[in-house]
Amino acid sequence: MSETGKAIRVALLGCGTVGTEIVRLLTEQADDLAARVGAPVELAGIAVRRANKPRPGVPAELLTTDAAALVTRDDVDVVVEVIGGIEPTRDWLLSALEAGKSVVSANKALLAEHAGDLFAAADASGADLYFEAAVAGAIPLLRPLRESLAGDRITRVMGIVNGTTNFILSAMDETGAGYAETLDEASRLGYAEADPTADVEGYDAASKAAILASIAFHTRVTAGQVHREGITAVTPADVAAARGLGRTIKLLAICERVATDDGESVAVRVHPAMIPRSHPLAGVNGAFNAVFVEADAAGQLMFYGQGAGGAPTASAVLGDLVAVARNRVVGGRGPRESAYADLPVRPIAQAATRYHISLDVADRAGVLAAVAAVFAQHEVSIAAVRQEGRSADASLVIVTHSAPDAALRSTVDKIAGLPFVHEVVSVMRVEGEEK
Amino acid sequence: MSETGKAIRVALLGCGTVGTEIVRLLTEQADDLAARVGAPVELAGIAVRRANKPRPGVPAELLTTDAAALVTRDDVDVVVEVIGGIEPTRDWLLSALEAGKSVVSANKALLAEHAGDLFAAADASGADLYFEAAVAGAIPLLRPLRESLAGDRITRVMGIVNGTTNFILSAMDETGAGYAETLDEASRLGYAEADPTADVEGYDAASKAAILASIAFHTRVTAGQVHREGITAVTPADVAAARGLGRTIKLLAICERVATDDGESVAVRVHPAMIPRSHPLAGVNGAFNAVFVEADAAGQLMFYGQGAGGAPTASAVLGDLVAVARNRVVGGRGPRESAYADLPVRPIAQAATRYHISLDVADRAGVLAAVAAVFAQHEVSIAAVRQEGRSADASLVIVTHSAPDAALRSTVDKIAGLPFVHEVVSVMRVEGEEK
CATH class of the missing domain: 3.40.50.720 (NAD(P)-binding Rossmann-like Domain)
Incomplete structure (x- = not known):
């Protein structure tokens, strides 16, 4: 040339x-x-x-x-x-x-x-x-989404797109330490900014999720439309509960195409979630980012690399x-905005996800039946239960089938008020498994 | 629109x-x-x-x-x-x-x-x-290499780009079965074609490696310039040796930019190699493909998805x-051929890789010293040795530092002829670790 x-x-x-x-x-x-x-x-x-x-x-x-x-x-x-x-x-x-x-x-x-x-x-x-x-x-992601997959129908984008929170969660998983202490360590090592709000509260990931959803679904999505929860409320108990279930906690950005009775819509959310340790995203540690893409014809794809620096x-x-x-x-131009599909963006209250709930309960007969009844009342279906006696009290771990956020919140509120429930130890969304 | x-x-x-x-x-x-x-x-x-x-x-x-x-x-x-x-x-x-x-x-x-x-x-x-x-x-790979990384300097592309051989090697790793038997099973399940030559002898992967190297290094590389070894010689002993070292065997396509005294050149090869089980490519099983890319500014990237179908x-x-x-x-056009760099393509004999060698030897004093002397004569540097006595004979496992293919071949020929060496159990390249 x-x-x-x-x-x-x-x-x-x-x-x-x-x-x-x-x-x-x-x-x-x-x-x-x-x-x-x-x-x-x-x-x-x-x-x-x-x-x-x-x-x-x-x-x-x-x-x-x-x-x-x-x-x-x-x-x-x-x-x-x-x-x-x-x-x-x-x-x-x-x-x-x-x-x-x-x-x-x-x-x-x-x-x-x-x-x-x-x-x-x-x-x-x-x-x-x-x-x-x-x-x-550095991960080539937007170009693949908007050009390589331009002939496909993307159904889901799920990824780790914030290095600071991934560093903190990886460290909490390794050391068992608390959030505040681990944030301090991350700041000291240069992995967190002096004001870490944009990272730890999920604003940075929400902006990225909005951009990913816009491209993936040919629909304009802004950061304000993304349901956002940061990692500041993640506790060592959550981390331990995840570990006990063969899972680990990651801050995920999830963009989904959702089929409803009145047609398709888009749900975009950023929140911590438990994923199986066998999931490809589970091995993404420290400052690395990775994004999992699912499309009708292409199937599952993953993109991995350094997310910042x-x-x-x-x-x-x-x-x-x-x-x-x-x-x-x-001569010529690159792709223009592609927002022709113009799908509605669903509020999180309608989004259905699976949940893990750990409870400290009294170790006596009938507890599981009573707790299960509360789930049934709120039409939240239970996928798996594990109960372990520990002298005077017992640990009860429940994983639900996919349920609306609002129904789960009401369920947990009701359960927390039951007389034999000593403590709600951990409530955390579960991702990366079949629904 | x-x-x-x-x-x-x-x-x-x-x-x-x-x-x-x-x-x-x-x-x-x-x-x-x-x-x-x-x-x-x-x-x-x-x-x-x-x-x-x-x-x-x-x-x-x-x-x-x-x-x-x-x-x-x-x-x-x-x-x-x-x-x-x-x-x-x-x-x-x-x-x-x-x-x-x-x-x-x-x-x-x-x-x-x-x-x-x-x-x-x-x-x-x-x-x-x-x-x-x-x-x-389905993996977006050529577009990222030729467009997303167009402002970077790619140094290495290493991947699993053939689903049939990956299926066979994954199955051999799981079952411990031999190559021929596993190929039959793959054919039965539709993972291998009636004539599997192009896949199992590495021709398919070599074509892909040539394309990848051409784009990554802005140099025209044809399939005939790719050093090619298939998987037909991989034995259960190789698979077991890999497992014993915390490694697994994959058929890799490797495209490298090599610095030499007379400037840069390109080395492109397809061969089975042991990689650590902790390496991102180790978890790529069955019909999936994955490609690891290293570039000066971007650092390490990985692309993962379905390689065929x-x-x-x-x-x-x-x-x-x-x-x-x-x-x-x-209006406008996509990228044209970019072969301006026109780097020389090196023959495999000059390519330096690390090797694993497993030997069955007589269990007596001086064996290691004698074997080590042969390596030294051929200027192949030893990185690690493990020796295990087993009643009358012993197992000797050697991993070399990076050495030219030709030197390694001469070393192994010489060692095979030593009187106290009962058998050369496995000789296999090692990839995915620091050199």
Whole structure:
């Protein structure tokens, strides 16, 4: 391939961990990138919040604090956004797209709320909008979902998409320690941010789930429509209960196509759940991410790799950059937003999942019958029960069949008030098994 | 997305298991495909070898035995090839590409030998050539390698890409049975073809390895350049030896970027190897495929799913069909052949791998010293030794550091001739560990 094309000029927004890696790779791999794109790829400018911070390896003459001016400059073809935040980033990207610049973004929070606006601006000018790095870091996931599986019918996407919570849950599983103590350790090791809220409360995973569901089901889903529970309430008792059942606890993002009487809908949720230790997702530890995809024709697929970090995220960004740059060189565009199916998004109260419930109860006859009666009253069907006497009291472990969230909550409330129930030790959703 | 575009007309070559699935999906999912492509996708004709065979669900009026005429017909936009074979399939696809028809092929043997010619024909007319289904069935793998990782530097691709051999090796590991007996069982269950040569001798995996290496390293690699060993020589003793070391045996396709004094080269090989049971590939059983990719920035990635079968293969074909049809509708082209790096392909004799060797030896002093001396003479460095006395004789298990194939072969020949060596029980490459 001859490299005769006019250079593709890139405006980079943000020069933190990821941005610095992008600058490094653009420089070190310039020849390879030029050969793959069919034209040299050059940095036109780098927008940063503070221009005078030392940035080794970053050409100082390219730095600017005026992102708004940079993104619409005539000599810019593509805007790469790794600066984060909703505003003013959204405005910058809209201006860029309106001016016909293609955009590559790693901004999950922005895409999970405003993908519609951004795609509309891209369509109006014929620009590209790519954001592989927004979900699961280096793992090629959005491109496979929206291109490789474009001829298939995806029914389910279930994955571990947040490294911080996976690190914490893996550590709790290994050590038996509590959540707060393990979070402190994760912070000390650099696996949790100073303010870990977005990770541990599930906001980050919910944004990613919204993006995955939108692509998988050709339906616009925003982060606010995702049922979200974080890991802050996971206890050592939950972890021990999971272990006793041959299971482990993971924070899962689950996007499902649900058939109902009035047609299909989409359910998207993020919550901790017990999965069997034999499940492929159970072996995904620490900062790794993995996503399990089920489609009618393809069957089960799994994608695994590093979900965050400077270099892995930069890899995903550069893959997109090569694609949009190549589209500039040879003509053509990448996929547009595909939201034609426009399925309704179901509230969690209607979502049916299986549950595990561990109780400390008095060790006497009739307890199981009474507890089972409460389940029956609420029409929650029991799949398995295990009862173990321990001198004065007993442990009762129940796994339900698939039941609506609301019915399960009422059941547990009622059971907690029974006189012979000493304690509700653990209530946790169960995933990764046949329903 | 409005569906106002002129229909994209598809010529299908082959109507066996995969072709029938493609016809079914094109019919059942016609509305979804039209929405995703931006135009209806219609079958223009189906070329088959025997027109009068009963084919339930396949419109009889579309059948023809004249593939050569079909592929260049004016009303055909895209040719989908699932008929297999080298000639005359190659001629048909060249004619189609020369006539400006885009081609989607699942033909690994053809692509592994003639990708260069086919890409040249596609370039000359501006047509697309896609072949995701040629490697690892439904698993999105070629698109991630050639697009998602286009901004990264891939260093290694290692995978299980043949379901038949994986089924046989998994079964041998479970039952301890021999190769011939297990092959019979696989045939009976439909996991092995009547003539299993292409699978069990590694030809199928070698074609896939050539395709993977070509894309990963931007270098044209053909099947003939792949070092190939099948599984027919794997013995129950090998399987038992692996098990004793916490390992399992898989037929691996390995594509590596190798740094040498005179620059970089590429090594591509297919052979059985022991891998640790803790390795992600060790858990890939039966007809599933999985491919492990290592890249400088992305780090380690794994892709997992069904490697063969009608529906999974059809899923991959239809994903490509949507892409090439969409390129017709919106303009633009998919990636061309990328062989600019043009790295030399190294012969296996120069490839360095680790080896496991199990010996039955006389149980007396000095045996280990004598064996170790032979390794030292051949400059093969020993990583670990385990010796176990068993009354009159002893078992000696050696794992080497990375050593050239040629040096290892000479070492084993020499050791086999030593008077106190009763038997060379097992010699097997070791992969999936730090070197």
